[in-house]
Amino acid sequence: MNFRSHNQIIGEIAGLITLVSYGASCLNHFFHHKHPDTEDDPHCPINISFLKFAMLAPFSGTKVIRENFYLIHKKNFETFVIFHTSLLFHFISIFLKVILLFILIGKNAFILYFIPAYLVYIYVFVDVNYSTHVLDKKDNKIKILNLNESYLQKYVNWVGLGIYFHKNHHLNKKMVNPKYLNKLLS
Ligand SMILES: [Zn+2]
Numbered sequence: 001m002n003f004r005s006h007n008q009i010i011g012e013i014a015g016l017i018t019l020v021s022y023g024a025s026c027l028n029h030f031f032h033h034k035h036p037d038t039e040d041d042p043h044c045p046i047n048i049s050f051l052k053f054a055m056l057a058p059f060s061g062t063k064v065i066r067e068n069f070y071l072i073h074k075k076n077f078e079t080f081v082i083f084h085t086s087l088l089f090h091f092i093s094i095f096l097k098v099i100l101l102f103i104l105i106g107k108n109a110f111i112l113y114f115i116p117a118y119l120v121y122i123y124v125f126v127d128v129n130y131s132t133h134v135l136d137k138k139d140n141k142i143k144i145l146n147l148n149e150s151y152l153q154k155y156v157n158w159v160g161l162g163i164y165f166h167k168n169h170h171l172n173k174k175m176v177n178p179k180y181l182n183k184l185l186s
């Protein structure tokens with residue numbers, strides 16, 4: 001087994017709580033970095049409300065991935081069927097993961113641990129993306145921010161390897177904890 005296969009297995013297990021496959025997460029993440037804050041960004045939060053951004057988050061990557069898929073494989077009946085069958089299995093897999101978790105950990109742990117953990121994950125995921133990409137009204141330019149001000153941001157940065165240091169993360173995607181980028185540069 002090569003290193004990339006290990007990555008895939010570890011990614012699937014670590015990301016189980018997100019209910020989204022590692023492959024889909026990688027694609028969304030890749031396109032977010034390639035085209036941040038444009039219509040080719042799977043999660044661009046500019047000019048929409050927090051609630052709408054949160055509601056669209058599970059589906060917003062589909063359009064970008066579909067368009068890039070057709071760019072590579074050309075749009076025809078066969079590629080249309082392949083893409084939409086994969087998409088169908090993607091959403092079925094989310095449903096099956098919920099059932100699997102329910103069976104594996106039981107009803108009580110599912111209600112007491114999984115549901116709160118999932119809601120916290122969704123809130124943090126949405127808030128990190130929403131609050132670190134902002135439109136600066138002074139010059140009408142989109143800015144990517146490092147945030148470490150509120151108690152929530154400080155706590156999440158502490159347990160979540162500096163995830164709100166998003167400007168630093170865009171400057172260097174390979175750092176495990178982007179909080180330390182400035183130290184690295186100085
Ligand atoms: Zn990233």
Ligand SMILES: [Zn+2]
Pocket residue numbers: 032036133144166170
């Ligand atoms: Zn970003």
